[in-house]
Amino acid sequence: MKRVAVVGVGQTRFRTRRDDKTHPELTREAVSRALDHAGISMEDVDAFVFGTMDPFDGINCPDRWSSTAAGFGKPFMKISTGGTTGLTTGIAAYQHVASGMFDVVVAVCTQRVGENVDAQPVLNTAVDPIYEGHSGVGAISVAAIQATAHMQRFGTTEEQMAWVSVKDHESALKNPYAHIRKRLSVEDVLSSPVISSPLKLYECCPRSDGSVAIVFASEERAKEIRDNPAWILAESSISDSYFVGDRPDLAVWDSLSIAGRRLYRLAGVDDPKRDIDVAELYSPFTIQEILELEALGFAEKGEGARLAEEGVTFADGDMPTNPSGGVLCTNPIGATGLVRLGEASLQVMGEASNQVDGAEVALAHAWGERCSSTP
Incomplete structure (x- = not known):
């Protein structure tokens, strides 16, 4: 496995509702900030891993919408694993680089819980549907x-x-x-x-609306990109x-x-x-x-x-x-x-x-x- 480091981090402001920006606009803002933090451009990115919990967004497959803002024309993977979606997305991006398949991969997660009429019924589905769901x-x-x-x-x-x-x-x-x-x-x-x-x-x-993006890079690229990368141990x-x-x-x-x-x-x-x-x-x-x-x-x-x-x-x-x-x-x-x-x-x-x-x-x-x- 290759050594991998985080070389860029970008976040939007998080609020109850971000009606000022659409789902892809929030995604683009986070990705742009992460790339700027790393000092690289979209052309330097080999692949994207995108994460979101679809039921909380109130729209079907928001990754299809946001792929135009992040990952358009590049290898693209969707992750959704409940509350761990964000970190699972990061782990998947890390493994993309550690495997040697890519040198620079961006993990980005966007959520607009404000689009959901009521998040609690979604959370109720997190328990066993036969014995606990009805309660x-x-x-x-x-x-x-x-x-x-x-x-x-x-x-x-x-x-x-x-x-x-x-x-x-x-x-x-x-x-x-x-x-x-x-x-x-x-x-x-x-x-x-x-x-x-x-x-x-x-x-x-x-419950918050917003987006976050992280740039992962192989050891060779990480050392070229910044002097203080955060190595994944x-x-x-x-x-x-x-x-x-x-x-x-x-x-x-x-x-x-x-x-x-x-x-x-x-x-x-x-x-x-x-x-x-x-x-x-x-x-x-x-x-x-x-x-x-x-x-x-x-x-x-x-x-x-x-x-x-x-x-x-x-x-x-x-x-x-x-x-x-x-x-x-x-x-x-x-x-x-x-x-x-x-x-x-x-x-x-x-x-x-x-x-x-x-x-x-x-x-x-x-x-x-x-x-x-x-x-």
Whole structure:
């Protein structure tokens, strides 16, 4: 396999509705910014990988529309894997280059959730259709069950979960692309409306319109393109049970733990707390950042809840987590995972909007129908 690096990242502004631009116009904006960041042109790109979650766009096969803005006349692959679509798109583009088939590949994800009349019925289809679909159990309800399980088993408090929201919203203030830029206190979070007990409004992600693009290059081309590329060390993916009831313990994230251990072996990471400088985790609900930190080895089981409260996961803490503001502040669902990879790459390049001092190794993660992580 060839060594591969990220050499360019481009994002649009993320908002509840981007009525000012069409789907292909958002795609073009992100691609243009990524190419400009890399200092290359469309002629230098060998292929495109495009990702989106079609049901959230409210139109059929949006990739056919956006292919005119990105990839027209070039090899083009469509990816759609639920919540992990963004990161799966990035992994596919990475593998296109690592295989030796291409030297420069662009991954781009665009989502216009604002086109969808109601996203929740789509989210309800993420659970087993026979045993769980009729109950309306969607992403928020599953997260609430995870929260109550963690609280019951480990004594996690609502205040500790609220600190995760406070931390992410503070970080988003420095991110010009973030959807929600609002300073919050613990009291603000706790007094916001209950969405699915015990989760409050400010502990739940928004739905966002926008696009993100990343340029991947082979080692030879990466060294020609820029002096500070973000090298991909390894990637890992794992599948879990469709039926939530089959999962052995909702207070821990076993499948992510397995994916993390696989990833660390490939990347040569012995101690994630020591070897990884910053993490961009797919945490659409506060409890999930806590579970992910524990599953990925940044905290022991039951200890993840105290990290935000103690300042450990703030951008200037010992384990900076989601310094971009994370999914709690920006969530273009089918593009969200690629945003994580883009932000992690910018940290390694030293060019992030909320830069972590001395960041050399970063981890990006997404979950949904699949669970994936990439440093």
